[in-house]
Amino acid sequence: xxxxxxxxxxxxxxxxxxxxxxxxxxxxxxxxxxxxxxxxxxxxxxxxxxxxxxxxxxxxxxxxxxxxxxxxxxxxxxxxxxxxxxxxxxxxxxxxxxxxxxxxxxxxxxxx
Amino acid sequence: xxxxxxxxxxxxxxxxxxxxxxxxxxxxxxxxxxxxxxxxxxxxxxxxxxxxxxxxxxxxxxxxxxxxxxxxxxxxxxxxxxxxxxxxxxxxxxxxxxxxxxxxxxxxxxxxxx
Numbered sequence: 001x002x003x004x005x006x007x008x009x010x011x012x013x014x015x016x017x018x019x020x021x022x023x024x025x026x027x028x029x030x031x032x033x034x035x036x037x038x039x040x041x042x043x044x045x046x047x048x049x050x051x052x053x054x055x056x057x058x059x060x061x062x063x064x065x066x067x068x069x070x071x072x073x074x075x076x077x078x079x080x081x082x083x084x085x086x087x088x089x090x091x092x093x094x095x096x097x098x099x100x101x102x103x104x105x106x107x108x109x110x111x112x
Numbered sequence: 113x114x115x116x117x118x119x120x121x122x123x124x125x126x127x128x129x130x131x132x133x134x135x136x137x138x139x140x141x142x143x144x145x146x147x148x149x150x151x152x153x154x155x156x157x158x159x160x161x162x163x164x165x166x167x168x169x170x171x172x173x174x175x176x177x178x179x180x181x182x183x184x185x186x187x188x189x190x191x192x193x194x195x196x197x198x199x200x201x202x203x204x205x206x207x208x209x210x211x212x213x214x215x216x217x218x219x220x221x222x223x224x225x226x
Contacts, residue, residue, distance in 0.1 A: 032213045043118070043205045043217030044156070087155070092213030099146065100215060102156040 004088045004103040011109045018075040020106050022088030025069045032092040033064060033071045038085045038105070047086075048073065075108075083110045114210045115139055118218030125196055126226055133191045133221045135206030141186035142208035146215070147179075150203040162189040196225040 005023040012018045024033070032051055036044035048055060050062040050071070061074040075082060085105040092100075115138040125131050135145055143164045148156040160181050161169040168181035178200075180192040189208075193200050201224050207215040 034214065036217075041203065041220065041222065043116075043207070043220045044215075045217070046214055049212075049214060099158070099161060101158060102148075104155050 003101075004090055006086075006088055006103060006106045008104060009107045009109065011111060012078055013111050014079055015077050018078050018082075018108060018110075020073045020075075020086055020088075020108070021070060022073070022103075023070045024088070024090045027068050027090050030092070031090050033062065033068070034089050034092070034100070035060070035062065035071075035073045036087045036089065038087065044087060078108075078110045080110050080112060083108060114214075114216045116206065116208050116216045116218040118206055118221055120221055121219060122222040122224075124224045124226065127197050128195055130192055130194045131196055131223060133193075133204055133206075133223075135189045135191070135208070135218050137187045137208045137210075137216070140208070140210050142189075142210065143186060144209045145183060145189040146207045146209075147181060147189075147191050148205045148207070150205060150220075156205060159191075164189075193223065196223070198225045201225045 034049040035047040037047050038044040048057055048060045048062045050064050052064050055062045063072040085107050087102055087105040089100040117136045117138055119134045145162040147159045150156045158171050159174045162181045162183040164183045164186050170176045183189040203220050203222050205220040207217040210216050
């Protein structure tokens with residue numbers, strides 16, 4: 001399973017765009033890239049998933065370069081309620097569907 | 113859709129007792145569920161993979177006799193912490209593979225062993 005590396009923490013202000021980059025140099029051909037959000041004392045919540053190029057949904061965008069060795073989660077115009085830990089996970093391919101290993105995650109602090 | 117219910121959300125028990133945590137997929141069937149534990153300010157650590165109708169697969173370092181996992185149906189997996197001790201106090205989270213390489217997580221169960 002591919003290991004991921006993210007910044008431990010990031011600070012931002014309300015209304016700003018936040019970009020969190022994740023490195024996954026050993027990503028396998030069939031692996032997907034999935035981002036989850038976790039608030040204290042809650043289970044992680046799915047944000048977005050992609051395989052290549054760009055994916056956008058109602059809450060975020062995910063940018064994946066051609067070599068897929070990294071990905072960037074983009075949160076437009078964050079609010080205080082976006083303060084949470086964000087995890088980048090890689091997997092799902094090659095018979096490992098669902099078995100995901102969590103890295104350290106990125107703690108995002110949004111300030112007023 | 114794709115809701116996973118975890119129960120209880122918190123439990124306090126005495127040292128030496130056993131505690132069972134349930135994980136249910138409410139609106140989909142899950143042949144595979146996963147159990148994690150999380151200590152304060154740390155990431156989730158995968159404990160085991162729960163397979164419906166067969167034995168669970170435990171990660172290295174996780175005692176299978178300590179953490180009993182049963183996945184008797186396509187919608188229910190249980191984790192039993194046997195002879196719990198204070199060091200077992202943690203936040204336990206389950207997840208279910210809803211397909212399309214996406215996991216749905218339960219809300220977690222806070223275990224405190226006195």
